[in-house]
Amino acid sequence: MSKNRVAAAALTAVMIGAGTVAVSGPAIAAPSAKQHFARHAVISEAVVTLDAAGVHEVSWKQVRGLRTEVFASTDPDVPRGDRVRVASGRGTTVRVAGLDPASRWYFLIAPVGVPFGEIAATRVVPVQGAANVRDLGGYTTRDGLAVRWGRVFRSAKLSKAGPASLAPLGLSAAIDFRSPSEVAGDGADVLPAGVRPVAAPIAPGDANSPLTALASLATLTPQQVRDLLGDGKGARAMEQVYRLIVTDEAARRALGDTLRTLLASRRPVLYHCTAGKDRTGVMTAVLLKLLGVPKETVYADFLRSNDELAAGNAQTLAYLRSKGIDADLLVPVLGVQASYLDAAFTQIDTSYGSFSAFLAKGLGFGPAQQAALKIKLLRPQA
Template sequence: MAPIRRAISTSVLALALAMPVVSGTAQASPAVHPAHPASSTVAAQRVLAVPGTVNARDVGGYRTYDGKSTRWGVLYRAETLSKLPPEGVGALAGLGLGSVIDLRTAPEAQADGADRLPAGVTSVVQPVDDTSLFAFIGMVVRSKDPVYQEQQLGGGKAEARMDALYRAFVTNAANRAALGAAIRVVANAKEPTLFHCSSGKDRTGVLADTILRAVGVPAGTSEGDYLLSNQLRAASDAALKSQIKAAGLMQDPDLLDPLLQVRGSYLDAFRAQAVADYGSFGDFLSRGLGLDTLTLLKLRLRLVG
């Protein structure tokens, strides 16, 4: 199979296959992040113009229950930063980051490479387990067997695997420890912070959801931030599936959709598991993630103004 050239985004699937992605129009024309956008800022305005990414954005501008808003320019979320061109690293430098939290597992980071960060930015590694999703996707796609692929991904099996992944963010003690540690980094930061996983949608999505809800952003608003990944990743994922089919790896690459997309049911599974195990979201924060009252107060003061 001829090598496939790298463009601007890497998905979990591309990592699993060690396969670069040609995305064509996948950049989706993100606007340059304004220093002080209006409260009515639309989704396109919160997207960071960081070459080498399609799902990098600011989590500022979300209204809280008490009528305040999360601050712009304090906390960012993204996908892997391991393939940024020099201009992408330069764009990151313009954010004034103090630290970048990497949620990828060691196999992911080894396959994809270390983050490319501006000088002086601290890398904080807090791996959150992907329940072998990384290896599973590669195994299924590399099989080139449409019957096997249907057996593994069809009939709701892919969705069930994602449901299990999201529940494991809660049930796995190491995952809870990593998420709690990441939140403490954000709460105690003196400079802007960015966090990411591979595609910037699942682990990054649940961490963003937890942080936003912890500082008083309504659950529905937070879910909107989570679902924005589908819009931002749509073109690059479509290009990836097209390449997979053209390479003869899958006859029906749409079977991958449940793994490439985020869905409200996945986030619901994470939230439901947190309540089932700890009784309430507040108790999940305190007993599940080990966040004390002072840390949560610091987080609120840091992010809401």
């Protein structure tokens, strides 16, 4: 008996506004042409959240009156028949308890009798000792396809991570964009057995960047911090870092190598830097744009780091204030702004003329590789 079937014995689910919940059902017949066509329009905007009690809430939009079924699996790509059915009805919200908390769960929402539907999971992945861990799945492209869940993850540093909470991701590799000095200071990644650590340092302008001085912030006087970051210098320094990621040969090599790793790997891949927002943010923006994800979605994913890092940043700012430092000067450095990503994309156009030329010439990732990566990471949208 599969792990999913065993988990079903402990499963409870509540379909809000849908009456009785069915937890098992008859065999599913092959879809008719009409059913196959309908799947492209009837279900959309599925969102999954996970509360502190381990309860998943799955919500979505659908055609009025449609009867749907919801299935759970620890593998986002298994067929419907290999998933556990957790609910059915005409509601658009399901609360699911009793799933193994040590696993990562993916949910399929589909019309009754149709073996296709929308797959969804939590965007944020709870990992002990690590922040800003996110799945890049579920984003819709301009062509109406969807990025596959459970294939690519982004995060902040993993030097304090709990391997057991990373294990459910099934990673083949963890790519580390930190510089050797960052790794020496924070420690190497702590990874589950079988996950290959990959050093791909991105440290553009390391010796001359104004941000280098921040590594020894505790030794600076309040006036030195004002001189370094005041009058908008903090944001301008960040924009310069993003431009350097595009112009620095070693940085481009790391980005290109990451794309090649994603293409070659048969299992999921995670990449990260220290906070998971700048170098990781550029890598993610490049990947999502390559896949055809619209600009507004690319920027929304980029800016989400502000929310994911908010609690830790608040503690840092409070500490700085206790030392007499104008902590507001650090806000542009600890967070991200749309102008940072603007700077990177503008530099791409300036240096290469187009994004496609940047991929091919700057990253050494040509059209055939781009097409192959799209085939690997995209699926039809429900």
